[in-house]
Structures are given as C-alpha cells and as structure tokens.
Amino acid sequence: MMSLKDVHSYYGRSHILHGVTLDIPAGKVTSILGRNGTGKTTLLKTLMALTDRMTGEMRLQGKDIASSPTHMRARAGIAYVPQGREIIPDFTIRENILMGAFARADRKREIPALVPELFPYLMANLDRPGGVLSGGQQQQLAIARALAADPKVLLLDEPNEGIQPSIVEDIEKIIIRLNREIGMTIILVEQNVAFARHASHRFAMLEKGGVVAAGTIDTLSDALVQRHMAV
Numbered sequence: 001m002m003s004l005k006d007v008h009s010y011y012g013r014s015h016i017l018h019g020v021t022l023d024i025p026a027g028k029v030t031s032i033l034g035r036n037g038t039g040k041t042t043l044l045k046t047l048m049a050l051t052d053r054m055t056g057e058m059r060l061q062g063k064d065i066a067s068s069p070t071h072m073r074a075r076a077g078i079a080y081v082p083q084g085r086e087i088i089p090d091f092t093i094r095e096n097i098l099m100g101a102f103a104r105a106d107r108k109r110e111i112p113a114l115v116p117e118l119f120p121y122l123m124a125n126l127d128r129p130g131g132v133l134s135g136g137q138q139q140q141l142a143i144a145r146a147l148a149a150d151p152k153v154l155l156l157d158e159p160n161e162g163i164q165p166s167i168v169e170d171i172e173k174i175i176i177r178l179n180r181e182i183g184m185t186i187i188l189v190e191q192n193v194a195f196a197r198h199a200s201h202r203f204a205m206l207e208k209g210g211v212v213a214a215g216t217i218d219t220l221s222d223a224l225v226q227r228h229m230a231v
C-alpha cells in the first residue's frame, strides 16, 4: 500500500528522520511506537508532506509520491488526524467535517455515509460549533473530517491522548471497525501498548528517528517494549 525507503525528514536544519524504511500493507493496522521525541509524529507528517523537506523514496500503491505536495497526497487517498485534533472551534460540526472533503478527487462535498453510523452524536448536532464538544467528541469530529476525504489510508496521531477513559474505548472500537469492517489501511501512533497489540496487525518501533524493530504484532515482545518504550 505504502512503502518508504531510506526516508530522511527535516524541519529547517533539524534532521529528524534518519533513513526510515518501512512497508505499510493494505487493509492492515500498523502501529508506530516509541518514546516521546523519537519521531513518530514527524513520520506521519512526512507521509503527509508536512515537514520542511524529505529525501528518499515514498510510494502509494506503487506510485512515486515523494515529491507530491500535501494536497496531492490527500487527493491520492491519505488522510491525517493530527495530534491535538486541530478542529476549528467557531465552525459548526458540519463545516469542520466538510473541510476534510476539499481533497476528494470527485469534488463531492458531503457528510460521509459513515458519519451517522459511527458518530450519531455528531450527526444530531451538525449545526453546533465544534468548540462546544468534549475532547473525545472533538477526536470523533477529527476522524469524521478525515473520512470526508474518502481516504484509502488513515493516519492517526495518538487518538486517545487527553481523552476521558469512557470515550477512549469508543474511539478504539471505531478504529477497529474502520479497519475490520471497511478495510481501511490505518497507521496509528500509539502510546498504549495494550491497545496497539489489540488493534494492530503490524508495528514499527522508532528510536532517534530510525526504525529499530518492525514486523507482525505477535513479534512485539515485552523485552522490545521495555527496551524502547520504558521511561
């Protein structure tokens, strides 16, 4: 689905990713793991062309996208739910969702069919401002906005960060449904190893901007977690 070969990524003169090589298979959930500051968010931003510069190879369904700008990658089917969600508080829930549709190749601007099914609360409150929502509801809104782009690959950056525990379970169920029922390819940055093990088919462990271990999720041993994630 996506493949990276010797990818380096930079903010200005800061060299953050140091030769990442990774295969992201279609229809699977791949978790990106590692301590704070190891480059997980930078990896998602690099996939979305949101760092200042990258070198190396990047392919989506075999097509070279390494020099495609963000909007072209979005149009090619990559959608991004950033850490912190970045919804617009003064826009209505409907407007926030439709912002995601700008990237659709078919230029349709509509609430995606999945939204009433996955997020009935959002559907029932489309005209309320996004800013009135709780953190968990804003996370749902950020996912709904990404779905409006009709993506093939969904990038999720710590979707459960700062969310009350009762909602965490809802978000986790939605991530699993998007993959298992709809077949969406998901790349998930996750600190919760238990959830990563439960939801993912594969993992990549980052350390200092490089992949130090990767493979099927059954090979994510406690020793690996201890070595690369314990603080």
Ligand SMILES: Nc1ncnc2c1ncn2[C@@H]1O[C@H](COP(=O)(O)OP(=O)(O)OP(=O)(O)O)[C@@H](O)[C@H]1O
Residues within 6 Å of the ligand: 011, 014, 016, 034, 035, 036, 037, 038, 039, 040, 041, 042, 043
């Ligand atoms: N805009 C930026 N300009 C310069 N350096 C940055 C920028 N954003 C992040 N960095 C640096 O890049 C490195 C990797 O950060 P990144 O956010 O990708 O890590 P992370 O693994 O996602 O960590 P966290 O779990 O804290 O989000 C850090 O050293 C960070 O300080």
